[in-house]
Every structure is written in C-alpha cells, then in structure tokens.
Amino acid sequence: MSAKLDLRVLGPILALVALIVVGALLNSNFLSAGNITNVLSRSAFIGIIAVGMTFVITSGGLDLSVGSMAAFIAGLMILVMNGLLPTLGPGVALVLVGMLAALLAGTIAGFVNGFLITTMRIEAFIVTLGTMGIYRSLVTWLADGGTLSLDFGMRTVIRPIYYDGILGISWPIIVFALVATLGEVIMRRAAFGRHAAAVGSNDQVARYSSVNVNRVRMLTYVFLGILVGVATIMYVPRLGSASSSTGVLWELEAIAAVIIGGTMLKGGFGRVWGTVIGVLILSLIDNILNLTDGVSPYLNGAIQGVIIILAVILQRERKADG
Amino acid sequence: MKHLALAALVAATALPAMAQDVKVIGVSIPAATHGWAGGMNFHAQQAVERLEEVYPQLDFVLATASDPSKQVNDIEDMLATRNISALVVLPFESEPLTGPVKAVADSGAWVTVVDRGLAQDGIEDLYVAGDNPGFGRVSGEYMVSKMPDGGKIVALRGIPTTIDNERVDGFQSAIEGSGIEIVDMEHGNWNRDDSFTVMQDFLSKHPQLDAVWASDDDMAIGVLAAIEAAGRDDIQFVLGGAGMKEMIKRTADGDQMIPANVTYPPSMIATAIEMTAVGLTSTAPVAGTFTIGSVLVTQDNALDFYYPDSPF
Incomplete structure (x- = not known):
C-alpha cells in the first residue's frame, strides 16, 4: 500500500526531473543562474495564486476569476499610486499604500466570491465565471481600452520588488517560497487544512463533525483573494502597467498546476508542494520551447496539453491500483 | 439565413419612407480588448461625435463587439431596427462576417469595410485597408x-x-x-x-x-x-x-x-467613417479601395504622429 502511494506521489517529481534533464541536454544555458532566476521569478505569479487555489479546490470549490481579478487589482494599484503621487511623492510610503490597496482589494474580491458561494448558495463555477467577466470588463473600462501605466518616476522606486532580492535570490522567488511553505504547513498541520479536506470530501459528514462548513469555504476564497493581491504586488513592478490582456488564462494555468500536483479536482485531498511542482512544470515547458529550435511555435499549446494530460494519467493509474 | 433574408426584406421595404429624412450610418467594430483596438475605438467615437455636428442630416449607430457572433448580431439588429443607409464595419474575422455584411449590401445600403477584408470580393463599395x-x-x-x-x-x-x-x-x-x-x-x-x-x-x-x-x-x-x-x-x-x-x-x-x-494607424476607422459620410452627403465619388500606407517614423517626423489624448 505504502509503496504504491509513494509511486503516486513521485509522479509529478519524476515529470519535473525529466523536464530538467531534457532542458539541460537541449541547451547549455538552461541551468545557468540567469535562466533559473528568470523561470522561478515568472512562476511566482501563478505559483502564489495556485497555492490559494489548492485550498479552494481541496474544499470542493473552484475559482475562475483569479486572472481577471489580478488584472483588475493591478489596474487599481496603479491608479491608487498615480493618484496619490502628488501628495505622497515617489517613495517607500507610496509603495506601501499601493501594496495595502492591492491586499485590501484582494480580500474584498475573495470575500465577494465567498459570500455569493456560501451565503447565497450559488454554484462556485457560475459565481466566479460572472466575477471573471466583471473584473475583466472593469479593468478595460478603467484603462479606457488602452493600458494603465505607472508614473515613470514611481517605476524606478517600485522596480526592485520584482528584480532585486537578498543574496541573489529575487523577491518574487522568496515570497513564492514563503507562501508555499506557509500553505504546506497549514494544509498538513493546522486544523484549517484538515477541515478544508473534510469539507471537500463530504460536507454533510463535515457538518455533523461540527466543522463550520460555510466558514471554511469562505476562508479559502478570502485566502485566495489575498494571495491574488500578493501576486499582483509582485507583477506590477515588472512592467509597471496593466491592461485588459493582463492575467489572461491565469486561472486555468493555476488550476492545471494544482491538478498536476496531485490535488483532486472534486475536492477532499490537497497537496501544496505538488502544486509548486505543477507550476514549475508548466513554466519549464514554455522555457524549454523558447530555448530550442525545431518545434514550431504553433505547437507550444499542444505540447503543454499533452504533458498536462500525461502527468494526470500517471496519477490516475496509481490510484486505480491502490 | 431565413432571419437575415427577412431582415433584409424589412429594411428594403422601409427604406423609401426614410430616404428624405435623416440617414443612419451603422458603425460596427471589435471591442477594445487590446491597445490597438482601444485606439481604434477612441478614434471611431471621436469621428462619430465630430460628424454628427457637421452633418445634421446624418445619424450614427456605434456598436462594439467582443466576438464575431456578437458582431453578426449587431449588424443584423442595425439592419432590422435602424434602417441603416450605410455600414462601416471592421470585421472581427473575415469568414463569419461575410454573409451578414453581404445581406446589408443586398438591402441596397452602402458598405465600407475597414482593415480586414471579407472572404468574398466585390461585396463592399469602399475598402479602407491597412497595408x-x-x-x-x-x-x-x-x-x-x-x-x-x-x-x-x-x-x-x-x-x-x-x-x-x-x-x-x-x-x-x-x-x-x-x-x-x-x-x-x-x-x-x-x-x-x-x-x-x-x-x-x-x-x-x-x-x-x-x-x-x-x-x-x-x-x-x-x-x-x-x-x-x-x-x-x-x-x-x-x-x-x-x-x-x-x-x-x-x-x-x-x-x-x-x-x-x-505606423499602422488605428485611426483608419476615422478615415472610413469620414469617407462614408462624404459619399452619402455629396456627389464626390468614394467607391473603390483606399490603402493606408505604413509610414516610417523617425525623430524628425515623430511629433506629427503623436496623439497624447488617444489611449494608444
């Protein structure tokens, strides 16, 4: 029993190792510090969101709105900082206000999703499909169809959040690692993680076991909303702009990463470290395809799709055995 | 198709009653989903506002569509309910829009196609093309x-x-x-x-x-x-x-x-709307193809292409 379980757990890790070997063989620059930093930093946005998504899916929910939400929060954060620039001046204070605005907006957006799903008892798929459209339209409207850009003077102040770090490790990587570790600890050790799995497994039984089902569900959405805010704080400094094309399909990438990592789509079981591996697998595929010639760029999506399905098939087989 | 034919019929029979009154120009464009389209929307709105003041005998209907099927609906609605005398359309995709735009042309209305051509030649009266x-x-x-x-x-x-x-x-x-x-x-x-x-x-x-x-x-x-x-x-x-x-x-x-x-100016939509308005209100001929060349911008002429008010 335990040997079979181990194989199932090993699936995503083996896929990741295989990708790294393939990448290293195809291009000598693949394992350079620069490339590794690039890949890990750009994984951080989806990664931070996917950690939150792991909890939502584990408790039997789904959130399709996170990509649009990230775009909307990015737009809002830029508008807030541009608006307060004359009074606060370019500096750390204004950056902190921008961050606070992003976290607050994320919390509220997560709360709205959670409220509609738990209190109003609307299907999560429908609620978040609706809010997905709402946030996408709102950011287009805020930008007047164009692009919202951070004031140029402010951009140099905020730039280090994406590009700098400690001991050569950039901030997005550090924050991603912290969020993932925190998520793993909560999922494994805290009562909340067990409650989320119990609610996703069977909410009736969870209710009889005196788990406050609505509260757990609500918290997963609020937690995810806050993490979307954190991801946006990492995203805005990179290019200093947001438009209607920001964060398109992030929700599906996050969900794919969660499932590749071994969390069950129908809920009841979640694995945060698996999600991290799933995120890395997805960004490595893109990276390797860019670093190699010989594969038509038209086929990038097809290759991603095949690898996602393969990774999940590996786990399905193990599960059928067990 | 039945619906289309019916719409065309209604428009054709209603046309004479409208002829001496205000003429309606329908403008159908993709929504502002990326920077260039945002600029195009901006220039379309500007052109419509300006022309409504210049020509009291013209009325404009502007519709933005987020996908091709929505654009087909927009055009059908314009034909059925607004009796448009002319249609200015920037097709979302060539294939799905060809039939509906042809129905407009068959109803006797003037058709101006912008940027993306239709799948079938000879439907439009005026083609304002990017190069x-x-x-x-x-x-x-x-x-x-x-x-x-x-x-x-x-x-x-x-x-x-x-x-x-x-x-x-x-x-x-x-x-x-x-x-x-x-x-x-x-x-x-x-x-x-x-x-x-x-x-x-x-x-x-x-x-x-x-x-x-x-x-x-x-x-x-x-x-x-x-x-x-x-x-x-x-x-x-x-x-x-x-x-x-x-x-x-x-x-x-x-x-x-x-x-x-x-350059690949999003303001080509304004060219198309202006030329259509000229065609409807004067005897100046505007039928044919008008290609808007892509121009090299360097430091010497950059300020001629700088529109600080546009979102793009």
Whole structure:
C-alpha cells in the first residue's frame, strides 16, 4: 500500500526531473543562474495564486476569476499610486499604500466570491465565471481600452520588488517560497487544512463533525483573494502597467498546476508542494520551447496539453491500483 | 439565413419612407480588448461625435463587439431596427462576417469595410485597408538601412493570423541578401507579458544580438524591460510598430533604443467613417479601395504622429 502511494506521489517529481534533464541536454544555458532566476521569478505569479487555489479546490470549490481579478487589482494599484503621487511623492510610503490597496482589494474580491458561494448558495463555477467577466470588463473600462501605466518616476522606486532580492535570490522567488511553505504547513498541520479536506470530501459528514462548513469555504476564497493581491504586488513592478490582456488564462494555468500536483479536482485531498511542482512544470515547458529550435511555435499549446494530460494519467493509474 | 433574408426584406421595404429624412450610418467594430483596438475605438467615437455636428442630416449607430457572433448580431439588429443607409464595419474575422455584411449590401445600403477584408470580393463599395505586407517591408528596409553591414536579430511575432504572416513575409523579403540574419522568432502575441518572457529566454539562448524586431509597440515594451533586467548592452536598438503614443514620444525625444517606429494607424476607422459620410452627403465619388500606407517614423517626423489624448 505504502509503496504504491509513494509511486503516486513521485509522479509529478519524476515529470519535473525529466523536464530538467531534457532542458539541460537541449541547451547549455538552461541551468545557468540567469535562466533559473528568470523561470522561478515568472512562476511566482501563478505559483502564489495556485497555492490559494489548492485550498479552494481541496474544499470542493473552484475559482475562475483569479486572472481577471489580478488584472483588475493591478489596474487599481496603479491608479491608487498615480493618484496619490502628488501628495505622497515617489517613495517607500507610496509603495506601501499601493501594496495595502492591492491586499485590501484582494480580500474584498475573495470575500465577494465567498459570500455569493456560501451565503447565497450559488454554484462556485457560475459565481466566479460572472466575477471573471466583471473584473475583466472593469479593468478595460478603467484603462479606457488602452493600458494603465505607472508614473515613470514611481517605476524606478517600485522596480526592485520584482528584480532585486537578498543574496541573489529575487523577491518574487522568496515570497513564492514563503507562501508555499506557509500553505504546506497549514494544509498538513493546522486544523484549517484538515477541515478544508473534510469539507471537500463530504460536507454533510463535515457538518455533523461540527466543522463550520460555510466558514471554511469562505476562508479559502478570502485566502485566495489575498494571495491574488500578493501576486499582483509582485507583477506590477515588472512592467509597471496593466491592461485588459493582463492575467489572461491565469486561472486555468493555476488550476492545471494544482491538478498536476496531485490535488483532486472534486475536492477532499490537497497537496501544496505538488502544486509548486505543477507550476514549475508548466513554466519549464514554455522555457524549454523558447530555448530550442525545431518545434514550431504553433505547437507550444499542444505540447503543454499533452504533458498536462500525461502527468494526470500517471496519477490516475496509481490510484486505480491502490 | 431565413432571419437575415427577412431582415433584409424589412429594411428594403422601409427604406423609401426614410430616404428624405435623416440617414443612419451603422458603425460596427471589435471591442477594445487590446491597445490597438482601444485606439481604434477612441478614434471611431471621436469621428462619430465630430460628424454628427457637421452633418445634421446624418445619424450614427456605434456598436462594439467582443466576438464575431456578437458582431453578426449587431449588424443584423442595425439592419432590422435602424434602417441603416450605410455600414462601416471592421470585421472581427473575415469568414463569419461575410454573409451578414453581404445581406446589408443586398438591402441596397452602402458598405465600407475597414482593415480586414471579407472572404468574398466585390461585396463592399469602399475598402479602407491597412497595408500589412508594407508594414513588414518598411520595417525590414529600416533594419537594412540601420545595419548596412548586417547582424544578428531576433523577431517577435503577433497572434498567429494572416495579418501576422503578411507582416513577417514582407519583413523577410525586405532583409533578404542584406546580411541581416533572424536567429530566432517566436510569438509574443502582441502582449507585453508574453514578449517579456520570450525575450528573457532569447537573451539566455543567444549571448550576442545586434537588434530586435519587436514588430509591435506593446511587445517592444516587454522586450525593453527584459533587456534592461538582463543588463545586456550588445543590443543596439528595438524596432516596434503601430505607433503607440509612449513609444512615439521616446522616438521624438531621441531615445537611442527606440530610434524609429512604423505606423499602422488605428485611426483608419476615422478615415472610413469620414469617407462614408462624404459619399452619402455629396456627389464626390468614394467607391473603390483606399490603402493606408505604413509610414516610417523617425525623430524628425515623430511629433506629427503623436496623439497624447488617444489611449494608444
């Protein structure tokens, strides 16, 4: 029993190792510090969101709105900082206000999703499909169809959040690692993680076991909303702009990463470290395809799709055995 | 189709009653889903506002569609309920819009097609076209003039479409035999984030590059950020395109990394609306094809192409 379980757990890790070997063989620059930093930093946005998504899916929910939400929060954060620039001046204070605005907006957006799903008892798929459209339209409207850009003077102040770090490790990587570790600890050790799995497994039984089902569900959405805010704080400094094309399909990438990592789509079981591996697998595929010639760029999506399905098939087989 | 035929019939019978009154021009365009389309929406609204004041005998209906089927619905509604005398349409996609636009033409209304042609020739009365092969050619010729001794470049492509293919083909034939070599080409999808990622990987893969053809200003912004973050100084310049105001400003200010731009003006929708209005209200002939050339913008003429009020 335990040997079979181990194989199932090993699936995503083996896929990741295989990708790294393939990448290293195809291009000598693949394992350079620069490339590794690039890949890990750009994984951080989806990664931070996917950690939150792991909890939502584990408790039997789904959130399709996170990509649009990230775009909307990015737009809002830029508008807030541009608006307060004359009074606060370019500096750390204004950056902190921008961050606070992003976290607050994320919390509220997560709360709205959670409220509609738990209190109003609307299907999560429908609620978040609706809010997905709402946030996408709102950011287009805020930008007047164009692009919202951070004031140029402010951009140099905020730039280090994406590009700098400690001991050569950039901030997005550090924050991603912290969020993932925190998520793993909560999922494994805290009562909340067990409650989320119990609610996703069977909410009736969870209710009889005196788990406050609505509260757990609500918290997963609020937690995810806050993490979307954190991801946006990492995203805005990179290019200093947001438009209607920001964060398109992030929700599906996050969900794919969660499932590749071994969390069950129908809920009841979640694995945060698996999600991290799933995120890395997805960004490595893109990276390797860019670093190699010989594969038509038209086929990038097809290759991603095949690898996602393969990774999940590996786990399905193990599960059928067990 | 039944619905269409019926709509056409209703419009045809209702037309005589409307003729001596106000004429309605329908304008159907894709919604502002990316920078260029945002600029196009802005110029369409500006043109409509201006023309409604100039011509009291004209009325305008402006509809923006987020996908081709919504655009088909918009056009059917205009024909059925607004008795349009003319339609100005920038088709979302050629194939699905051909039938509905043909129904408008069959009803006797004037049809102006903008930018993207229809799948069948001869439906429209006026075609205001952007010049995609020319866009690529002008970009390529600039590269050749800027790098007479040749060099290594990477190119970013847009969303895989006919537009993108025509541009790249024009570019490639313009640099043929010049010694300029495209060492790598990937799709950045006219998107800042995608082009940033692709450019980072190009920089990891190629230790020495001379220039970048970003082929679009949104992509140029992503490319510039990637180059700056990598601290690379081997790349002499980045050539974008389409004339985004921020990039035109940098060219005007003499930024060495952005020495030029190639236009593909979103304001071509305004040209189309104006010409249609002229056609409806005067005896001046406007039927035919009007191609809006892609022009090279350098520091000398950049201010002529700078529209600070436009969102693009």
